Structure formats: structure tokens, C-alpha cells
Amino acid sequence: TQLLEQSPQFLSIQEGENLTVYCNSSSVFSSLQWYRQEPGEGPVLLVTVVTGGEVKKLKRLTFQFGDARKDSSLHITAAQPGDTGLYLCAGAISGATNKLIFGTGTLLAVQP
Amino acid sequence: ETGVTQSPTHLIKTRGQQVTLRCSSQSGHNTVSWYQQALGQGPQFIFQYYREEENGRGNFPPRFSGLQFPNYSSELNVNALELDDSALYLCASSPDPQQPQHFGDGTRLSIL
Numbered sequence: 001t002q003l004l005e006q007s008p009q010f011l012s013i014q015e016g017e018n019l020t021v022y023c024n025s026s027s028v029f030s031s032l033q034w035y036r037q038e039p040g041e042g043p044v045l046l047v048t049v050v051t052g053g054e055v056k057k058l059k060r061l062t063f064q065f066g067d068a069r070k071d072s073s074l075h076i077t078a079a080q081p082g083d084t085g086l087y088l089c090a091g092a093i094s095g096a097t098n099k100l101i102f103g104t105g106t107l108l109a110v111q112p
Numbered sequence: 113e114t115g116v117t118q119s120p121t122h123l124i125k126t127r128g129q130q131v132t133l134r135c136s137s138q139s140g141h142n143t144v145s146w147y148q149q150a151l152g153q154g155p156q157f158i159f160q161y162y163r164e165e166e167n168g169r170g171n172f173p174p175r176f177s178g179l180q181f182p183n184y185s186s187e188l189n190v191n192a193l194e195l196d197d198s199a200l201y202l203c204a205s206s207p208d209p210q211q212p213q214h215f216g217d218g219t220r221l222s223i224l
Contacts, residue, residue: 042215043202044114095168104153104154
């Protein structure tokens, strides 16, 4: 069974602080995606990383895929209240389905 | 806007009943996947349809079934509802299984 563990589960920080969310597995994924989900809405795709060691930046968000394609991290610089939400990583299992295995999620609250 | 629309947004059923949830994807999205997201957890893969045929299934019993139609709409049917079926049901679509998936806002199903 493929499992993706995220840490921390909950994070409450002040506006302007930096934070890192981790996503770890013992399985190798063909790609890994990060989503943000707000209450009452579906997950919104932030980024897809495909190559081991790949780093992608999206404004204040930096995503890294581990060299072995088993883990990933999301770093947010100078967090803002608008960053509040549930952050989900999802690993794609190679094959006909390319189904997504979701992590347990990190609930981030950024206080003004 | 992801172009994925789900209906209804909320639904209340009782144990033993049957339910049909609907999803409408944007034109050209031949792949639709359904996920179950329990409160406080990441989404769990139910199954995927590609060009109107089942293309992979997660660890869900046969009372969870689906259909995909030529007009890019799809259905998730659940028979003999149980209390544990209470969750947010999400559909996600993409042009093909290898492309990133885009989610609808889900249907919140409550079983009494």
C-alpha cells in the first residue's frame, strides 16, 4: 500500500513568517503534485514536479522533488493570510491509470 | 475556474438508500476520476474512467459504481449507503490519464 505522510499536520503562524511542509513516502512516484484546498471547495493544482531533484518556484512558494522521487517539500516565504488553507501533496503512480495517492494534508493558518 | 462542475453541492441520505452524484467536465477531457475525502483527511481514489470505460479502481467495494458519457459528463453511484460513506466526493478530469487532474468543488454527502 502506497502511503504519503505529510508533516506537520497543523501549522499556525504569523504573517511574514516562513514555513516548510514535508511530504514523505517509501514509494517512488512518476510525478508529484501539490494542491491547496479551501473550505467548501475542491483541491486546486499548484504545481507538478516530475524530475528527481527538480525545484519549481511559484511567487513565494518553492517546491522541491526529492532525488529519488519519494519525497517533496513546499516552502512558503513571508506567508500571508491568503495562504491559509489545506495543502495536499499527491503522488502519481505510473501506469495506465496514473492515479493519485494523496497525503494526509497540512492545515495552515496564517494570522494577520 | 477548473471547468469541472459537480451536482448537487450537498445531499442528505439515510442508511440503505442509493445515491447518484454527477460531474460535468470541460470538452476534450476524456478522463474522469472520482475521489472520496473524509473529514480531516486527504482524498482517496475510488476509480477512473477513460473514454467511457473503467480504467482503474481503488480499494472500494462494488456498491460504488460509475458511468462516463460521450458528452464529458459522468456519474458516481453508491448503493446500500452506510454511515461511513459520509464524505466529500470529488471528481477530477484531464484530457488523458497522464495529464494533471483538475478538481470540481465536490458533493458533500451526509448519511443519517
